[in-house]
Amino acid sequence: MIDRFGAYADEAAFYSPAILENEELAQYLIDNGFFTAPASANHHGNYAGGLFDHSLNVFNRLNTLTKQCGLKWQRQDSPFIVGMFHDLCKIDQYKLVQEPTRCILDPLGCGDPVDIPGKTHYEYNNDILLTGHGEKSIILLSKFLTLTDEEILCIRYHMGAYQTDEWNQFDAAIRKYPNVLYTHMADMLASKIDEG
Ligand SMILES: [Fe+2]
Ligand SMILES: [Fe+2]
Numbered sequence: 001m002i003d004r005f006g007a008y009a010d011e012a013a014f015y016s017p018a019i020l021e022n023e024e025l026a027q028y029l030i031d032n033g034f035f036t037a038p039a040s041a042n043h044h045g046n047y048a049g050g051l052f053d054h055s056l057n058v059f060n061r062l063n064t065l066t067k068q069c070g071l072k073w074q075r076q077d078s079p080f081i082v083g084m085f086h087d088l089c090k091i092d093q094y095k096l097v098q099e100p101t102r103c104i105l106d107p108l109g110c111g112d113p114v115d116i117p118g119k120t121h122y123e124y125n126n127d128i129l130l131t132g133h134g135e136k137s138i139i140l141l142s143k144f145l146t147l148t149d150e151e152i153l154c155i156r157y158h159m160g161a162y163q164t165d166e167w168n169q170f171d172a173a174i175r176k177y178p179n180v181l182y183t184h185m186a187d188m189l190a191s192k193i194d195e196g
Contacts, residue, residue: 004035008056011063015080025144032091039087041094041122044195051090057190058183059083065182073179074148081145082154082183089136095125134158150177160184 005012012020019025029035039045039054062079065071073079099118106114130136134156141147141155153173157163157180160170173180 004052005056008060008063012059012080015063016077019077019080019145022144028144029091034088034091037091038094038122039090041124044191046122048096051087054190054195055084055087057194058086058186061186061189061194062183065186069182071179071182074150078148078151078154078179081141081147082151082158082179083186085141086134086137086155086158086183086187088140089130089133091140092128093125094122095127096120097123150179153177154180154183158183158187160188 003009035052036048037051038047039050045051045054059080060083062083066073066079071079098120101118102116103113104116106112130139132139137155138147138152147155154177157166157170157173160181161167161184163170170180
């Protein structure tokens with residue numbers, strides 16, 4: 001799995017050698033399209049590979065914040081686990097739609113009709129079995145890793161103020177684990193600045 005991390009390979013290997021060697025997780029990610037899925041249908045990362053790029057950006061931001069702000073985590077692997085897999089819920093969330101081929105008359109009107117291949121775009125996949133966002137990421141990830149309490153709350157509340165109906169819970173989670181706020185910050189920096 002390490003060769004997929006490009007310029008961040010050394011950082012990834014530093015944080016999570018055991019996870020990078022977790023073949024069951026690696027196979028799940030490959031088989032289910034983690035490296036080719038988009039991060040959205042209409043917003044940031046709405047292209048094949050967008051989910052991996054966004055996840056890598058969040059890991060990179062969290063890695064930088066950890067070093068520059070001296071963040072302490074319950075275990076060394078956490079910035080990698082939280083950054084790379086906070087949006088694991090998106091692994092099956094969007095589907096590629098092929099638009100139909102259009103047949104148009106030759107514009108000059110003196111030849112055979114011309115087929116114009118249809119474009120492709122992503123749409124929300126209504127056929128998924130498991131809904132939710134941070135909580136879905138936690139459920140999926142828990143099949144392969146035992147998460148710390150801090151990792152669970154960082155992933156669960158990574159949307160931060162965007163989940164306004166859970167403000168009190170977000171606030172309490174930050175008080176218990178300040179890295180919940182840094183995770184939200186890393187997600188915002190990645191999606192609004194790096195990918196904006
Ligand atoms: Fe998210
Ligand atoms: Fe995200």
